[in-house]
């Protein structure tokens with residue numbers, strides 16, 4: 450297994466705020482690696498230290514054999530960082546932005562290839578300010594990858610995009626990966642992490658809480674639940690049933706999270722039978738990363 454990034458015991462404070470606290474992980478060549486967590490978790494700070502923009506207070510970072518904040522120039526030839534849309538001149542046309550960035554690199558062939566892959570041809574003469582959010586993301590993705598970087602860094606790439614544009618962006622990111630780039634992105638959209646990322650590092654309060662494939666995280670964490678509809682069962686009763694970790698209720702629909710599905714099901718059915726209560730559409734369901742995330746956060750608040 451080849452690692453392109455290795456981060457060890459990374460920490461960063463801003464005054465009294467401990468933004469990142471002793472985080473360690475590695476990124477494998479060719480994967481789409483997600484850094485996930487809620488607002489203020491420390492995702493951007495972690496990413497910017499790896500990109501060499503911020504200097505860590507302690508810990509070490511190795512990106513393609515380089516130390517980012519000390520060898521930034523060499524690093525920048527091998528990595529691509531997606532700019533925020535706001536940092537591109539509003540009046541600049543797509544073609545002009547591509548030409549400007551391409552002038553930094555010997556990348557003419559790559560420009561044509563990217564224009565085709567990202568479907569930019571029809572927008573070449575449109576000014577940046579007149580592009581929709583989805584198109585702006587395509588252009589900034591092209592600008593970040595003109596020089597065929599080994600690693601592409603994307604900070605919240607689908608922020609503000611509608612679901613359709615988000616899915617299109619995922620397809621483009623997968624294409625970039627298939628062409629040989631490693632992708633590191635941050636997101637707070639759990640669906641994005643599940644659908645797009647090969648592995649995720651879950652960060653909050655500046656600490657690494659989980660690191661694995663999204664599916665493995667769900668399996669390990671008992672991210673399984675029972676769903677059913679009932680008008681009769683009291684919410685409080687469900688909370689007290691053996692194995693139950695959490696109960697969500699919306700109208701008549703219950704979601705019961707359990708660390709022992711069989712035991713919990715048995716007790717729910719026994720209770721309904723004894724009390725003569727009705728229960729409909731009972732089924733086992735797979736939890737999402739979102740559920741898992743909420744579960745972690747609630748556990749933390751309770752401690």
Ligand SMILES: Nc1ncnc2c1ncn2[C@@H]1O[C@H](COP(=O)(O)OP(=O)(O)OP(=O)(O)O)[C@@H](O)[C@H]1O
Pocket residue numbers: 463466467468486487488489490491492493494495637
């Ligand atoms: N330049 C800074 N000066 C002071 N505090 C900062 C600075 N940058 C980040 N922080 C603080 O560090 C913590 C982590 O912020 P960071 O931006 O890394 O989180 P994030 O997970 O990327 O969240 P978001 O999605 O909201 O950007 C937050 O408490 C934030 O307020």
